[in-house]
Amino acid sequence: MKENSNTPKAYIGTYAKYNNGSLDGAWMDLTMYASYDDFLSACYKLHKDESDPEFMCQDTECMPDGISFPESFSRKDFEDVITAYKESLEEISESVNDIRIVDYSEKAIAVYGDTKSIKDKLKSLGGRFNPRLREGAGWIFSKKMEAELRKLLAGCETTCSCRTEDLSMANEYKDTLAEYCKLVNDCGYYSKEYEGAVKIENGGNPFYYLIEKPRIENSFWFHDEGPNYEYYLDVVANDESKKTYFLSNNIKSFESDIKRANKGFVLFEKNRVYLDSRDGKLVNDDTRKKIIDGILFGKEKFEKRLNSYLKRWGTSKLRFCTYWADR
Numbered sequence: 001m002k003e004n005s006n007t008p009k010a011y012i013g014t015y016a017k018y019n020n021g022s023l024d025g026a027w028m029d030l031t032m033y034a035s036y037d038d039f040l041s042a043c044y045k046l047h048k049d050e051s052d053p054e055f056m057c058q059d060t061e062c063m064p065d066g067i068s069f070p071e072s073f074s075r076k077d078f079e080d081v082i083t084a085y086k087e088s089l090e091e092i093s094e095s096v097n098d099i100r101i102v103d104y105s106e107k108a109i110a111v112y113g114d115t116k117s118i119k120d121k122l123k124s125l126g127g128r129f130n131p132r133l134r135e136g137a138g139w140i141f142s143k144k145m146e147a148e149l150r151k152l153l154a155g156c157e158t159t160c161s162c163r164t165e166d167l168s169m170a171n172e173y174k175d176t177l178a179e180y181c182k183l184v185n186d187c188g189y190y191s192k193e194y195e196g197a198v199k200i201e202n203g204g205n206p207f208y209y210l211i212e213k214p215r216i217e218n219s220f221w222f223h224d225e226g227p228n229y230e231y232y233l234d235v236v237a238n239d240e241s242k243k244t245y246f247l248s249n250n251i252k253s254f255e256s257d258i259k260r261a262n263k264g265f266v267l268f269e270k271n272r273v274y275l276d277s278r279d280g281k282l283v284n285d286d287t288r289k290k291i292i293d294g295i296l297f298g299k300e301k302f303e304k305r306l307n308s309y310l311k312r313w314g315t316s317k318l319r320f321c322t323y324w325a326d327r
Contacts, residue, residue: 011059066216112138180208198294209273211298224322254299
């Protein structure tokens with residue numbers, strides 16, 4: 001099976017090798033194994049030079065949002081990663097409530113949005129579903145099928161829980177990000193790492209403020225003595241206090257950005273707009289408001305992801321740890 005660059009992987013070595021100064025091991029794509037037992041069999045084969053290897057995960061890549069694969073992993077850790085990965089693929093295609101047709105290449109077009117109810121019709125027109133297109137999950141078609149697609153979509157009744165103006169703004173942010181990606185010849189990084197973009201004219205040239213799409217943080221550290229330790233005890237007292245801390249710490253970067261944006265100082269550099277109160281220039285209220293609206297859009301999208309995460313996993317994946325620190 002061919003490895004996919006976006007699937008969860010773990011670098012598996014052994015404690016014996018590590019303790020003897022060796023990092024010998026290999027990257028293993030967890031989705032390539034039908035079960036945890038198959039994965040373990042591959043690990044034993046990889047480290048067949050040891051009679052009783054104790055496996056050690058030394059690094060990870062592309063883990064599902066908010067899910068980790070620990071150094072000393074278990075069957076549940078493996079199964080949770082696979083479950084979260086499969087669920088993320090299913091949720092990707094439902095993350096946008098409208099349906100859009102966009103140019104993808106010289107010979108292809110892409111269809112994005114909530115296509116679940118018409119997936120069989122899209123297949124019948126020769127569409128291929130791909131969860132990792134430039135703007136997320138979507139269907140790829142030959143440009144020759146555009147007229148048929150538009151005819152199909154024109155006859156579909158779509159339902160949406162979002163207000164029309166919200167959808168319009170979401171589409172505008174995504175279209176602006178696609179415009180920036182095309183400008184910088186993006187190979188998929190920006191379209192995956194950002195929710196959208198805000199376009200700002202400066203000196204007759206276009207600049208883009210990219211709306212953050214942070215990963216969910218599920219590991220938190222506290223000092224093991226003093227006031228910070230007392231705070232730790234309050235945080236881990238019950239599930240509600242854990243959830244409150246999880247939400248507030250994940251969202252604080254957006255709140256910080258809103259405070260910085262309210263000052264109105266930005267830096268224009270290489271087609272990007274950065275919040276910068278030291279070297280930046282003061283912009284007018286309209287520009288400041290456009291940036292703040294973009295940040296609020298990103299914050300709302302992230303809050304929905306955080307609440308979906310808590311609904312799915314509760315506090316079972318949250319880690320609250322203490323560490324010793326010099327004073």
